[in-house]
Amino acid sequence: MFFSLPQQTSIAQILQFPPSYYPSSSPSLFHRNLNILGRHRKIAILNHGRIRSAIATMAAACSYRPPSIKFPSLADLSPYLQSEWRPILTGWLCSAVSVYSLSKLVPLAGQLSSSIAVSNLASLRNGALALGALLLIRIVANYLQQACLWDAALNCAYNIRVHVFDRVLQRDLGFFEGGNGILPGDVAYRITAEAEDVADTGHSLLNTIVPSVLQLSAMATQMLTISPQLSLIFCICKEVVIPAMALTVGCLGEKLRIISNEANLCTASLAAYLNEVFPSILFVKANNVESNERIRFLLFASADLSARLKKKQTKDIGKAYNELKQGEPAIERLFNLTLFKSQLIEKSDAVDLASVTGEVKVCGLYFSYRDGMAPVLNGLDLHIKAGETIALVGPSGGSILIDGCDIQNIRLQSLRRHVGLVTQDAVLFAGTIAENIGYKDLLSGVDMERVRFAAETANADGFIKCLPDQLAIARALYQNPSILILDEATSALDSRSELLVRQALQRLMQDRTVEVIAHRVETVLMAERIFLLRDGKLQQLSHSDLGSLASGLVI
Structure with missing residues (x-):
């Protein structure tokens, strides 16, 4: 639905739009976006009592309070990661080889410098060959590590995406009619873009657990070998430094989780708005509301920009932990699509109809x-x-x-x-006319003879390209x-x-x-x-x- 507003009252009138037209962001973000628009249009929006009250009402409706629990989505992600144990194990073994080669590179480089000092050419040649071999092993091991872990993460995201899509197809029709507050564009965004965020989070998690532990162990071993005294001082200092760092990173990670969820919601709202306005462009132009739609777009786009800027400023601090927090909202929003109880429950003793006479x-x-x-x-x-x-x-x-x-x-x-069905709103799928008529057998192979018979019976064979209603009738007839x-x-x-x-x-x-x-x-x-x-x-x-x-x- 779109609104036809007078040009001189477009900003104030926007405040009367229902909350579903605004990104689900925090009150501060909502106020800031309206301030941006107010300065752009030279209108002192916040100085007007009625408008200020409307802003407060809309901000309360759009506010978002994330749960305080820690990593609730890991339990959902874990089974999919476990199913990819082979590439994960291979990647971690390559990580061990990489860390081991690095632990040998450091002392060998020291020995090589000693050989240069005493001009021992034979030792210098052997050391250089060994150094090159270790460096090559480390490069190959690093490459295989990343390739295997990315393979596991992408396969994990693929399996999640397929599972979520299957569950969405099983939902009741009311879910797709907007009664639950989730727009089709938001559902599409979750299954596409946010599934990519899950892949990034999975890779970050896999690339942190074992490789980081191995690197820390190798560093500790080298420190003890080089200087036991300095290692002792470090162990004393870490009792203070590491907890402080963990506390700082934890606070930033929780903040990034909130910001990432806000950014995902803003982007999903923007995508849903575009999916709504472009198919209805004829209505927009007929009512001369292009300027109003531009202002609505500015609201969505500015909310998305603000959330992404906040996200960018925070995410590089405590990278591994924060990447997990950044991907957690995407995991939650994806799996939320699978949490439902169908209103149409098939009985356990339901029967199959072998043939139907039509009574x-x-x-x-x-x-x-x-x-x-x-x-x-x-x-x-x-x-x-x-x-x-x-x-x-x-x-x-x-x-x-x-x-x-x-x-x-x-x-x-x-x-x-x-049962065949022809609805008032004809639906056209991507593909040929024959594929649209034979939609039922699209994967198994369309029977062209049945397609021709259905088209001729529906009187659609001569002009089916310009009359989708005839095509819809022929599609139902194809099912016989x-x-x-x-x-x-x-x-x-x-x-x-x-x-x-x-x-x-x-x-x-x-x-x-x-x-x-x-x-x-x-x-x-x-x-x-x-x-x-x-x-x-x-x-x-x-x-x-x-x-x-x-x-x-x-x-």
């Missing part, structure tokens, strides 16, 4: 949009015979039976395999379902195209059960039986009755 029974169906509202459907009973076309007309618990089997007792995949649901399938068509579709539907109705949802009387009159839905009850009408009542009905 549908609706028994005692109740429905209301919200709790406390009058039911839209009140004990609805309806019997649709196989191959029969039924139309429901009337103002806009129970059960539905197909061939005598309650759909709640049918496995979902089996039910969907026998026993029951076909047409949800406003002809609402976006012109008169000529609708006539062609109705002719196609007449052919389809001869051997299929078709349920048509439509607002046009002509489409309803195609039904063999017509029922009036009024006060939650059904009353059968004749075609002539529909003609006399049509003016007072919402079809």
